[in-house]
Amino acid sequence: MRLAVTGATGFVGGAVCRAAVAAGWQVTAFGRRATADAGRLAGAAYRSWDIGAAKLADPPAVDAVVHCAASATDTGVAREVWRTNLLGTHHVLASFPGRRIVHVSSGSVYDPFRPTVCAKEHEAPVERYLNAYAAAKAAAEQLVLAIARDAVVLRPHAVYGAGDTTLLPRLLENVRFGRLLVPGTGKVLVSMTHVDSLARACLLAATAGPAWPSVFNIADRAPVTVDWALRGLLASAGVPVRPAYVPAWLLSPPARAFPRGRLNRYVISQFAVERTLDLTAAIERLGFEPAPTAFPPP
């Protein structure tokens, strides 16, 4: 199997790259930076490519592409987020016409204005989003499904594990006076996704027979409470901090009683209400075997 991985210098793409090399696949790894740490890529060939700039002039011959590259930020400059996440996806599709495209999307495409309760894949996209990241991820999915003849879209939620560049660093930005300020009560449920599980799902999606509709939620076997997830994440990182829950209304203008930090409307929407995904389609049609959440109950 010959595989191209975009975003291979990142958290998810690196895990996909290592899993594919371990499976004996021939992997070409793409990232934006000029050079990459060979160890993180398990020895895969590396090429630098800014996907927002243009399609590849000389793409390698591959059987499938796992597209992980993205501006994965909830506070980024909208123009850059759209350039990478939508225009960049267009360039990826144009570089590998006719190839299986595994598009790593996000649970952020579900409706941010109401709880996501065992969401099924048909419940997204929606009309309105809270930031450019979610809107661009939803638009990119639609582009992939409209243009690629052979595409699988995966929607993980809250990816965690060794090498996390996104979830844990964002949480740590909200630490004040030794406590992690979190909107809500901590008692609502959330679907978490271990990065190794997501990498396995990407490899399955790269080789699965054609399936329609080909959009799949990906997560750990069962949801956990936000409090369980946060304590587990902080403990696994060795951070001696505990969550402190703040009513969501205290964090929204005009009542804002805490420093702004990263507790924007998007963050509030992710922690104060349920965000759980139905995995039936991935289990039954992709052969995905979800693993339990990796950290023990608090």
Ligand SMILES: NC(=O)c1ccc[n+]([C@@H]2O[C@H](COP(=O)([O-])OP(=O)(O)OC[C@H]3O[C@@H](n4cnc5c(N)ncnc54)[C@H](OP(=O)(O)O)[C@@H]3O)[C@@H](O)[C@H]2O)c1
């Ligand atoms: N982490 C999560 O919790 C989570 C949850 C749901 C979905 N996802 C999705 O998973 C995917 C990977 O996220 P991640 O957490 O691994 O993010 P990450 O660690 O920030 O990695 C992002 C990757 O995209 C590359 N990239 C960014 N802009 C680029 C550009 N213009 N051209 C080419 N490459 C570019 C980066 O390359 P350089 O580092 O070389 O610049 C890096 O390899 C994203 O599609 C994200 O939406 C992540």
